[in-house]
Amino acid sequence: MSAKKTSSAPARSAKKAAAPAPAASTDGVAPTDTPAPADTAEQEAQPLFSELGLSEPIQQAIDEMGYRHPTPIQAQAIPYVLMGRDVLGVAQTGTGKTASFTLPMLEILSGSRARARMPRSLILEPTRELALQVAENFVNYGKHLKLTHALLIGGESMAEQKEVLNRGVDVLIATPGRLIDLFERGGLLLTQTRLLVIDEADRMLDMGFIPDIEKIVAMLSPLRQTMFFSATMAPEIRRLADMFLRNPKEITVSRPSSVASTIETGLAIVDAKEKRRALRKLLRASDMQNAIVFCNRKRDVDVLCKSLVKHGFSAGPLHGDLAQSLRFSTLEAFKSGELKILVCSDIAARGIDIGGLSHVFNFDVPFHAEDYVHRIGRTGRAGRTGHAYTLATPDEEALVMAIEKLTGKPIPRIEIPGVETLDWSEEPRTGNGRRKSTRKPAAATEPPAATPAAPTATTGDAPAPRKSRRSQGGTAGSSATQPSTRRESGLLPSAPDQPVTGFGNDVPAFMQLPRREKSVIPADE
DNA sequence: AAAAAAT
Numbered sequence: 411m412s413a414k415k416t417s418s419a420p421a422r423s424a425k426k427a428a429a430p431a432p433a434a435s436t437d438g439v440a441p442t443d444t445p446a447p448a449d450t451a452e453q454e455a456q457p458l459f460s461e462l463g464l465s466e467p468i469q470q471a472i473d474e475m476g477y478r479h480p481t482p483i484q485a486q487a488i489p490y491v492l493m494g495r496d497v498l499g500v501a502q503t504g505t506g507k508t509a510s511f512t513l514p515m516l517e518i519l520s521g522s523r524a525r526a527r528m529p530r531s532l533i534l535e536p537t538r539e540l541a542l543q544v545a546e547n548f549v550n551y552g553k554h555l556k557l558t559h560a561l562l563i564g565g566e567s568m569a570e571q572k573e574v575l576n577r578g579v580d581v582l583i584a585t586p587g588r589l590i591d592l593f594e595r596g597g598l599l600l601t602q603t604r605l606l607v608i609d610e611a612d613r614m615l616d617m618g619f620i621p622d623i624e625k626i627v628a629m630l631s632p633l634r635q636t637m638f639f640s641a642t643m644a645p646e647i648r649r650l651a652d653m654f655l656r657n658p659k660e661i662t663v664s665r666p667s668s669v670a671s672t673i674e675t676g677l678a679i680v681d682a683k684e685k686r687r688a689l690r691k692l693l694r695a696s697d698m699q700n701a702i703v704f705c706n707r708k709r710d711v712d713v714l715c716k717s718l719v720k721h722g723f724s725a726g727p728l729h730g731d732l733a734q735s736l737r738f739s740t741l742e743a744f745k746s747g748e749l750k751i752l753v754c755s756d757i758a759a760r761g762i763d764i765g766g767l768s769h770v771f772n773f774d775v776p777f778h779a780e781d782y783v784h785r786i787g788r789t790g791r792a793g794r795t796g797h798a799y800t801l802a803t804p805d806e807e808a809l810v811m812a813i814e815k816l817t818g819k820p821i822p823r824i825e826i827p828g829v830e831t832l833d834w835s836e837e838p839r840t841g842n843g844r845r846k847s848t849r850k851p852a853a854a855t856e857p858p859a860a861t862p863a864a865p866t867a868t869t870g871d872a873p874a875p876r877k878s879r880r881s882q883g884g885t886a887g888s889s890a891t892q893p894s895t896r897r898e899s900g901l902l903p904s905a906p907d908q909p910v911t912g913f914g915n916d917v918p919a920f921m922q923l924p925r926r927e928k929s930v931i932p933a934d935e
Numbered sequence: 936a937a938a939a940a941a942t
Contacts, residue, residue, distance in 0.1 A: 537939065564941055587941040617939050706937060730939055756938055777936060 457485045463492055464517050467554035472513075475550060481506030483663045487637075488514045494635055496658035498651050502641040503763055504787060505663050511607050511637050512547045515581070518605065520555050524578035527598060529560070531605035532582045532630070534589070534623065536613045538563040538734065539741060539762050544609070545583050557581065564588045565734030572597045586614075586622035593629060600629045608654065611640035612647055613760055620650065627654055641760070642780075673790035676824035677800045677810065679832045685801050686717050688829045689773060692799055693723065693751070695826075700744070701769035703753045704785050706777060714773060715753040728754035760784045772800035775809045779816040799824070804835035 456479045459472050480488065483501045490497055491514035501507045515531055524530055535541040545561045552559075560574040562584035568591075575597055582589075582603070592598045606627070608614070614623060636655050640647050643662075651658065680688045689703065703718075705711045708729040718725040726740040726749045743749040745764055752758065753773075759781050767789045776782045782800075790796025800821065802810055814820050825831045 568941095585940060589941095591941050613939085619940075622940085708938075759938090777938095 459484075462488045462513075464488070464513060465520065467520070468513060468516055468551060471551045471553050481510075481663075483507055483661060484510040484513070486661045486663070487511070487659075490659040490661075491515070491635070491637065492517060496635060496655040497637045498655055498658040498660045499637065499639040500641070500643050500660070500662040501639060502784075502787065503760065507609075507639055508544055508547050508763075509551065511609075511639075512544065512551055515605055515607070516548070516552050516555060516557065519557055519580045524558060524580040525602065526578040527575050528602035529575070529579045529582040529598070529600070530602055531580065531607075532584065532589075532600065532603050532626075533607040534609060534614070534626065535583065535585060536610050536617055536619060537757060538565065538585055539737065539757065540610065541583050541585055542738065543763060548581055548583070559583060562588045562592060563734075565737075568592065586619050586626060589626060590622060593626075600626075601631060603630050604634045605637075606630060606634050606654075607637045607639070609639050610760065611638055611650060612642045612644065615644075615646060615650070623650075624653075641784075672794065673786055673796045673798050675786065675798045675800070675821050677802055677821040678824050678826050678829070679802050679804055679834065680826070680829055681832060682803045684829050685773060685803075686714060688801055688826050689714075689771060690718070690721055690723075691826045691829060692771060692801075693718075696769055696797060696799075698750070699766065699768040700747065700764075701751050701771060702758060702764075702767060702785075702788055703751060703771045703773050704759065704776070705753065705755060706774040708755050710773070711753050711755055718751060718753065723751055724749055725751035725753055728752055728758055730755065730757050756781055756785075758788070762788070764788065766794065768794075768797060770796065770798040772798070775800060775802045775806045775813070777809065779809075779812040782813045783817065804832045807834040 458478060459480050460469060462480060462485070464472070482505070483499060484506050487497050487499055487510040491511065497511075499507060499510065501510075511533075519530055522530075533541075533544055535544060541561055541563050545559060548557075548559050557580040558574075558578065559581035560571060560579040560583070562571050562582060564585060564587055568588075571588075571592065575592070589598075593600065608623060614620060636658075638651050638655055638658070640651075643651075678688060678692075693701065703714065703725075705714055708731050711727050711729045715725050715727040726743060728737060728740050728744075732740075740749065740752070741762075744752045756776070759776075770786050770789045772782070772785060776785060786796070786798035788796075789798055800810075810821065823831075
């Protein structure tokens with residue numbers, strides 16, 4: 411499944427044979443003659459792929475895969491990439507981001523051919539799984555073209571990758587470590603690489619890859635076209651974008667609006683020792699097609715997975731310490747439906763796109779609130795309802811509060827029949843220095859009043875944050891939360907959604923909690 | 936705190 415055959419013969423046949431006609435009709439951006447600027451094409455009459463100026467072999471592949479309408483990011487980015495512009499895309503996975511760069515790249519590359527050891531384009535991904543996924547994308551969309559690609563990732567034989575490079579590749583899809591390694595061994599020249607994609611930049615940043623990325627970018631010609639994608643636009647990311655891009659066309663697509671409204675969430679507070687049992691109950695009670703279960707630690711992934719298998723569940727583990735071959739085969743088995751439950755670390759929290767995932771379970775509350783958003787974003791895709799349930803232990807209140815603050819809504823509490831539901835522990839948390847963890851015992855033990863009236867109760871160190879947000883417009887956090895999203899989950903009472911006068915966006919999360927109306931998972935065993 | 940990525 412790796413590189414397509416590189417016969418030296420009729421490379422040009424793929425050329426933009428059919429391009430002129432459609433290209434001419436779409437020299438602007440908006441596919442129809444809507445007066446609206448392209449940036450807001452979201453809700454306009456649905457554009458068609460055939461109007462984007464892609465040539466016949468690519469269009470055919472798109473047709474064969476059954477796609478007719480580009481997603482907003484595809485509709486907006488593809489014309490600019492084809493024009494040769496740099497693109498700065500603020501978009502998450504699930505928005506069709508990958509095809510928004512693979513399609514026009516194929517188009518651009520289809521005009522000529524690769525030379526040995528001089529790849530013409532490079533795509534950088536933070537994890538091996540993502541790299542593989544992009545490679546599959548290339549194979550699918552490029553099946554009527556004679557383009558070659560190489561997947562340069564760690565954990566696999568370098569000799570093989572070198573050989574593919576020597577034959578010449580058009581597209582290089584790589585994780586940073588292996589790419590630099592190969593480069594330093596001289597197996598690779600990047601001087602002819604004129605197309606660069608930096609994907610999941612915010613995650614690259616989290617993972618400490620940025621120095622590597624800078625190093626790699628320095629190896630490329632400054633005469634390149636760069637596409638830079640990130641799920642968020644924190645100041646640090648903005649700085650990187652300024653560094654890597656020239657006069658980019660900036661495209662922001664909201665997270666698929668479906669996500670907010672089509673994920674039904676729930677949280678149960680249980681004793682740490684009861685978690686595995688609680689999870690089994692949840693799994694059995696759910697109308698589950700397939701599920702990802704996230705753990706915070708690799709060790710727990712192994713333990714939990716073994717336990718699930720022992721209890722008769724179809725489960726497989728995925729984390730970074732497992733052999734690469736097992737990582738891919740497990741993922742493959744899960745995608746094909748052969749495996750129902752994927753137990754994994756945050757390796758799969760972002761990016762990995764598995765169609766039609768019905769459930770996400772957080773066996774642990776994620777350390778970072780953003781990770782919660784990414785994790786549950788694996789479900790509820792494509793308009794279908796997803797379910798995301800989280801198990802918390804009594805000492806994890808601060809983490810949950812951080813999540814509720816970030817998302818701007820409470821996670822409805824649920825009870826699991828047969829498992830004791832606990833409350834947040836009384837112990838003031840000392841373990842982590844996060845400021846908002848200072849808690850008011852009274853407020854936490856009692857269910858908070860449903861009318862969030864008393865603005866005197868606040869997080870201990872409150873006064874400052876109250877107005878700061880308004881003054882500085884677009885901080886990273888605030889852009890991610892959208893207080894206005896209507897929700898249709900049906901689980902939440904309606905009151906807490908209303909902004910509370912006097913707090914601006916900084917309503918303490920506990921004040922937004924619904925009265926303890928606990929939805930109950932139907933018992934099933 | 937943990938995880939990811941080069942050997």
